[in-house]
Amino acid sequence: MKITIFGTGYVGLTQAACLAEVGHTVCCIDIDERRIAQLNQGLSPIYEPGLEALLLSNLSAGRLSFTTDATEAVGFSKVIFIAVGTPPDEDGSADMQYVFAVAHTIAEYSRESKVVINKSTSPVGTAQRIQARIQSALSKQGRDLGVQVVSNPEFLKEGSAVDDCMRPERIIIGIDGEQNIELFREIYKPFSRNHEKLIVMDSRSAELTKYAANCMLATKISFINEMANLAERLGADIEMVRKGIGSDSRIGYDFIYAGCGYGGSCFPKDIQALQRIAGEAGYQPLLLEAVESVNQRQKQKLFDNIRRHYNDDISGKTFAVWGLSFKPNTDDMREAPSRVLLESLWAAGARVRAFDPEAMHEARRIYGEHPGLYLADSKEEALEGAHALVIITEWLNFRVADFGLIRQRLVNRVVFDGRNIFEPEQLVREDLTYYSIGRAVSGMVQA
Ligand SMILES: NC(=O)C1=CN([C@@H]2O[C@H](COP(=O)(O)OP(=O)(O)OC[C@H]3O[C@@H](n4cnc5c(N)ncnc54)[C@H](O)[C@@H]3O)[C@@H](O)[C@H]2O)C=CC1
Numbered sequence: 241m242k243i244t245i246f247g248t249g250y251v252g253l254t255q256a257a258c259l260a261e262v263g264h265t266v267c268c269i270d271i272d273e274r275r276i277a278q279l280n281q282g283l284s285p286i287y288e289p290g291l292e293a294l295l296l297s298n299l300s301a302g303r304l305s306f307t308t309d310a311t312e313a314v315g316f317s318k319v320i321f322i323a324v325g326t327p328p329d330e331d332g333s334a335d336m337q338y339v340f341a342v343a344h345t346i347a348e349y350s351r352e353s354k355v356v357i358n359k360s361t362s363p364v365g366t367a368q369r370i371q372a373r374i375q376s377a378l379s380k381q382g383r384d385l386g387v388q389v390v391s392n393p394e395f396l397k398e399g400s401a402v403d404d405c406m407r408p409e410r411i412i413i414g415i416d417g418e419q420n421i422e423l424f425r426e427i428y429k430p431f432s433r434n435h436e437k438l439i440v441m442d443s444r445s446a447e448l449t450k451y452a453a454n455c456m457l458a459t460k461i462s463f464i465n466e467m468a469n470l471a472e473r474l475g476a477d478i479e480m481v482r483k484g485i486g487s488d489s490r491i492g493y494d495f496i497y498a499g500c501g502y503g504g505s506c507f508p509k510d511i512q513a514l515q516r517i518a519g520e521a522g523y524q525p526l527l528l529e530a531v532e533s534v535n536q537r538q539k540q541k542l543f544d545n546i547r548r549h550y551n552d553d554i555s556g557k558t559f560a561v562w563g564l565s566f567k568p569n570t571d572d573m574r575e576a577p578s579r580v581l582l583e584s585l586w587a588a589g590a591r592v593r594a595f596d597p598e599a600m601h602e603a604r605r606i607y608g609e610h611p612g613l614y615l616a617d618s619k620e621e622a623l624e625g626a627h628a629l630v631i632i633t634e635w636l637n638f639r640v641a642d643f644g645l646i647r648q649r650l651v652n653r654v655v656f657d658g659r660n661i662f663e664p665e666q667l668v669r670e671d672l673t674y675y676s677i678g679r680a681v682s683g684m685v686q687a
């Protein structure tokens with residue numbers, strides 16, 4: 241099938257590559273000319289495991305193309321996906337300008353009937369609003385083409401986007417009026433090998449399903465972080481508690497890892513957006529408010545531990561920081577806990593020597609030549625001359641560490657671990673002072 245996709249970010253590009261890989265022919269459009277030029281050379285503008293290989297093979301097979309030309313993209317197919325950003329507005333609500341700009345482009349360039357599929361995470365009622373906008377624009381031009389707008393939220397995770405796209409747990413189709421389900425079966429058949437993945441509902445329920453899923457996951461994280469802070473004060477070990485509660489299949493092991501808070505382009509923005517949506521509906525979402533404030537406090541946790549350890553005497557000290565991206569396997573630093581820490585350390589007069597396996601160019605883009613930041617070539621180099629080590633992102637290759645080297649290079653031999661990648665007893669044996677998130681050493685109370 242021929243498919244057009246608006247937006248070549250994490251969602252649009254991954255979706256395009258995966259749809260092409262299973263045999264569809266996909267034309268992607270973006271307003272970012274540099275990005276399109278890069279993509280036409282087979283280069284991925286984002287780091288996502290497996291993505292560039294899919295881009296290259298499908299570009300050369302002629303199943304994938306990239307353009308900035310709206311006439312070409314809209315004319316390419318009757319099926320058009322919207323996968324542009326819905327960033328937070330100043331008040332936290334979703335900024336819908338990009339989605340509605342695409343709606344207007346579709347109306348302007350359509351010469352035949354279209355099915356418009358919205359993948360961008362959008363407030364409840366957006367599919368209906370897009371439909372109304374396209375129809376009103378068409379009727380102003382005296383055209384009646386028959387456009388159907390469907391909500392099809394995306395659930396992929398950064399760092400495993402290709403895998404998630406290829407093996408989705410469910411595909412939500414939010415469709416009002418005449419149910420054109422066969423079209424979706426055809427698009428998604430290759431991804432539904434073992435059992436039916438399509439769950440069909442009305443568009444408003446589909447839109448709320450997306451927010452509910454992200455808010456549920458964020459709730460689990462804030463809950464375990466709350467327990468971790470409590471565990472520290474009570475001399476308990478959150479890792480034991482995690483195993484204890486995770487073994488209950490009603491709770492499960494996923495998304496209950498304590499840490500220095502959730503980041504990324506989605507949880508923080510979607511929790512806020514759903515709060516605004518609730519407010520507009522006259523409802524105060526107490527739980528969502530709590531999830532967000534627990535997370536904001538948790539993002540300060542590493543700095544609080546550092547401050548307490550040094551009795552507020554941080555000025556002039558240097559900290560080695562391992563990990564800048566908001567999670568492993570991505571170069572994305574949007575809302576990353578690392579940014580909160582770096583800015584707090586700089587404000588306190590400290591310097592940072594940071595290393596991340598993929599996010600160095602992003603850090604350079606964000607901070608430029610910041611006098612308080614040295615970007616090291618390796619995790620070992622980051623340790624040179626530092627007073628203490630802070631771990632923010634649980635990249636796999638941070639887990640195997642040369643403690644002898646850490647001991648030798650750190651002036652104060654202190655490790656602040658924001659992701660619990662080490663065992664407290666092990667670091668104590670290595671003669672290092674260790675701060676975890678919610679792990680008391682042999683029943684010792686940390687706080
Ligand atoms: N990043 C993620 O892991 C996930 C994101 N989502 C949602 O998917 C949507 C897209 O997110 P990302 O891919 O992360 O965004 P992104 O910011 O990485 O990419 C968006 C792209 O859309 C392009 N764009 C903006 N206006 C355009 C227009 N009028 N025509 C063509 N292209 C245009 C931008 O230039 C950019 O390349 C958001 O609503 C997000 O909440 C959903 C699931 C996962």
Ligand SMILES: O=C(O)[C@H]1O[C@H](OP(=O)(O)OP(=O)(O)OC[C@H]2O[C@@H](n3ccc(=O)[nH]c3=O)[C@H](O)[C@@H]2O)[C@H](O)[C@@H](O)[C@@H]1O
Nearest residue numbers: 394395396397398495496497499501502503504506566567
């Ligand atoms: O809507 C979206 O954009 C996506 O948001 C999240 O995906 P993502 O933000 O890419 O990454 P996650 O793996 O969910 O991690 C988010 C944050 O939570 C943190 N986290 C995750 C799990 C955990 O147990 N503890 C924890 O602190 C991570 O470190 C990271 O900072 C959801 O997991 C996806 O299903 C969703 O599609």
